[in-house]
Amino acid sequence: MPLPPLSLYIHVPWCIRKCPYCDFNSHAAGSELPEQAYVQALLADLQQDLPWVQARPIHSIFFGGGTPSLFSAKAYQQLFEGLQRVLTLSDDCEITLEANPGTFESNKFAAYRALGINRLSMGIQSFQPQHLKRLGRVHDGDEARRAIEIAQQAGFDNFNVDLMHGLPEQTLEQAQADLDIALSFAPPHLSWYQLTIEPNTEFYKRPPRLPEDDALWDIQEMGFARLAKAGFEHYEISAFAQHGKAARHNLNYWQFGDYLGIGAGAHGKITLASGEIIRSQKTRLPRDYLNPDKAFLSAEQRIERDDAGLECLMNALRLRQGISAQDFTDRTGLSLDAVAQPLKLAQQKGLLEVNERIYATERGQQYLNELLALFLTD
Ligand SMILES: C[S@@+](CC[C@H](N)C(=O)[O-])C[C@H]1O[C@@H](n2cnc3c(N)ncnc32)[C@H](O)[C@@H]1O
Ligand code: SF4
Numbered sequence: 001m002p003l004p005p006l007s008l009y010i011h012v013p014w015c016i017r018k019c020p021y022c023d024f025n026s027h028a029a030g031s032e033l034p035e036q037a038y039v040q041a042l043l044a045d046l047q048q049d050l051p052w053v054q055a056r057p058i059h060s061i062f063f064g065g066g067t068p069s070l071f072s073a074k075a076y077q078q079l080f081e082g083l084q085r086v087l088t089l090s091d092d093c094e095i096t097l098e099a100n101p102g103t104f105e106s107n108k109f110a111a112y113r114a115l116g117i118n119r120l121s122m123g124i125q126s127f128q129p130q131h132l133k134r135l136g137r138v139h140d141g142d143e144a145r146r147a148i149e150i151a152q153q154a155g156f157d158n159f160n161v162d163l164m165h166g167l168p169e170q171t172l173e174q175a176q177a178d179l180d181i182a183l184s185f186a187p188p189h190l191s192w193y194q195l196t197i198e199p200n201t202e203f204y205k206r207p208p209r210l211p212e213d214d215a216l217w218d219i220q221e222m223g224f225a226r227l228a229k230a231g232f233e234h235y236e237i238s239a240f241a242q243h244g245k246a247a248r249h250n251l252n253y254w255q256f257g258d259y260l261g262i263g264a265g266a267h268g269k270i271t272l273a274s275g276e277i278i279r280s281q282k283t284r285l286p287r288d289y290l291n292p293d294k295a296f297l298s299a300e301q302r303i304e305r306d307d308a309g310l311e312c313l314m315n316a317l318r319l320r321q322g323i324s325a326q327d328f329t330d331r332t333g334l335s336l337d338a339v340a341q342p343l344k345l346a347q348q349k350g351l352l353e354v355n356e357r358i359y360a361t362e363r364g365q366q367y368l369n370e371l372l373a374l375f376l377t378d
Contacts, residue, residue: 003271004257004331005059007249008087010042010079011263012068013286015100019136020202021195025265025284026066035075037290038263043082045262045282045296050086052260052270057090059257060249062098063117069099073111080115094248096121096160101139101147109147110154119247120151121160121191127181128174131167134208148185158245160189165223166216167195168208175219176226183230188245192223193238235320237368254319256312256331262296264289269303275333277303308332309339310375313358317371322359342374349374 014029061083063076076097083089096119097112099105109120126132127141139147151159161182165175182190194216197203211219224234232240236254239247253259261268265284271277281299283289289296303311312332316323329335336343336354346352351364351371364371 001275001333002330003054003056003273004327005252006053006056007060007062007252007257007259008058008083009249009259009261009263009266009268010061010063010068011261011266011282012038012063012066012071013264013289014070015065015067016070016102016138017136018202021135021198023198023201024066027286029070033070034286034290035071038071038286039075039078039082041290041296042079042262046083046086046260048296049260049262049268049280052258052268052272053087054273056258057088058093059090059252060094060096061089062096062249064098066098067100067105068097069105069108069112073108073115076112076115076117094119094158096247096249098123099147099151101144103143106143106147106150109150109156113154113156118156119158119160120156121162122147122151123162124148124182125162125164126167126178128178131170131174131178134168135164136202145181145185148187152185158188160191160247161185161187162191162193164193164195165219166211168210170211170219172215172219172222176222179223179226183226189239189241189247190227190232191238192227192240194220233320236318251319254315255323255327256308256315271331277308277332279303305332305334306338309334310342313339313342313375314372316358317352317360317364317368317375320359320365322357324357325354326356328358339375346371346374 013025013027014033015026017028018026095117097117098121100123124144125135125137127144129141132140163178163182197207227240231242233243234240235246258270259268261280261282264282264286266282268280279301280297282296283294283298288294309332312328325336343352343354347354351361351367353359353361360371
């Protein structure tokens with residue numbers, strides 16, 4: 001069984017302040033970031049994961065957060081030097097860094113590009129002052145526009161814009177204006193997330209007034225039509241890309257590829273030569289992660305064979321293209337017979353197609369939760 005492609009996720013767990021809707025592993029930074037100590041910890045953490053590489057080149061790298069753009073270019077230079085000592089990056093390795101708009105961050109974009117970071121993912125969320133304020137963002141609409149311009153001038157021809165919709169008291173026209181402004185920069189990739197209220201957030205404790213379901217539906221239909229007209233392929237629930245610009249790193253997650261996860265709270269998924277699949281999780285709190293008396297690895301679980309089939313499909317069915325039957329078998333060690341029952345049921349309901357690929361039909365995409373539930377209850 002060939003091993004799947006291997007990606008690398010690197011988590012940076014600090015932000016200027018915590019946004020009221022965010023449940024990511026991100027923490028308000030103190031007056032000084034322990035950049036040096038963290039880079040050293042990341043490299044030591046990676047060192048322990050090296051047996052999981054199994055001679056594979058790195059297919060993509062993603063610096064996620066938190067706010068990775070709080071770190072200096074010098075910190076990334078040291079990190080790359082360390083990474084390159086122990087890993088081989090593929091020639092076409094996609095290297096993405098998540099950046100927040102703001103002068104402090106944008107001023108570093110050119111230096112990031114010079115280091116070989118070849119994709120920037122900018123967390124814009126909205127361009128409108130009242131929504132940015134309600135979302136607790138530290139940047140304004142002008143800084144958001146400016147950040148995209150600076151990224152383009154710095155030579156990032158591959159970049160993503162994150163926008164959210166269904167914001168507190170947002171109208172259809174406002175959601176449309178946000179999309180139109182983003183589209184005016186011709187981004188190769190756009191992630192358009194509907195705001196969700198997550199437990200353990202400020203918004204959960206004090207829920208804002210969100211648009212009614214009908215209004216949310218209208219916003220969604222408007223957005224899908226607008227993005228299609230602008231030539232975007234809607235390749236995953238919230239992900240839209242110009243042809244050939246789908247995020248390589250995320251595609252690898254969704255197609256049940258492997259990834260090392262280093263940094264506070266990072267998750268990994270690794271296939272061993274024996275065919276066994278394991279999930280790893282790193283120590284979550286930054287102060288514990290940086291404590292030399294504590295281990296980096298906080299949990300490691302084996303994915304049972306049957307669960308692997310269901311997990312693989314639950315990820316891959318988020319993608320319009322689904323997964324090839326061959327990749328399904330190669331990455332789970334299972335034949336399609338192992339998931340024959342839910343596959344058959346989903347086909348009967350018109351939610352799924354199976355030929356040389358397994359993918360959700362239009363109807364399946366529309367009722368994705370119903371489709372995924374068939375795999376959960378099997
Ligand atoms: C890892 S997060 C944050 C990246 C970056 N620190 C920022 O805030 O721009 C990636 C993206 O997830 C989206 N996101 C975060 N929380 C969300 C929520 N509760 N509902 C919908 N989208 C969310 C935002 O668009 C965000 O840019
Ligand atoms: S949304 Fe981004 S900036 Fe805000 S707390 Fe979460 S990770 Fe940090």
